[in-house]
Amino acid sequence: MQGKNLSDVIEAYLKKILANDEKVEISRSDIANLFDVVPSQINYVIKTRFTIQNGYTVESKRGGGGYIRIEKVKLLDNLDILDTLINAIGDSISQREGKAVIGTLLANELVTVNEADLLSAASDKQTLSIGNKELENEIRAKIMISILNHLRYKS
Incomplete structure (x- = not known):
């Protein structure tokens, strides 16, 4: 982990989860607790690392039953x-x-x-x-x- 900042570690973790599935639904607070960071750190990673330019779509719902859904997109499958x-x-x-x-x-x-x-x-x-x-x-x-x-x- 030397030479990696926390955002890189969180990104790698989420990409590892996505390696098994095309779509993942996560709880912002669960991931924040896992890495002992504030939920806004998770927002930052998702906003900057999981963009459409990087091949991802993100859907988010805030609140008690809130979630973040990250999906890998295949350009050939969806023009x-x-x-x-x-x-x-x-x-x-x-x-x-x-x-x-x-x-x-x-x-x-x-x-x-x-x-x-x-x-x-x-x-x-x-x-x-x-x-x-x-x-x-x-x-x-x-x-x-x-x-x-x-x-x-x-x-």
Whole structure:
């Protein structure tokens, strides 16, 4: 566990549970008690590590019978996820978020390793370096959306 922060440990634990099932329903307070953290730490991990860009959908219900449902999505099985990714990207996406989208495409075998490398190079901050981070993120978003739209029609 050396070199890992608590968020990494919680993420690994949840991914281990998800390795056995496509969908898992957890109690925020149970996981928080297990790791001796406040429930907001669990919220943080889920919000930042289990995004649609990373290949997950999350449904949450607060309150006494509350739960968090995390589900792995398969892009090939549900083309609506491509639309969801496009909406999540919006008009701007950071390099880190772009890499997460590419990782999800690769994990779902929508692109090859070579194609993923090319996509990473095309959307890398060195490639898009124009001295304006906001504009770089907007251009990256246009590239990513174009790729996702192309994948929708890929046979």
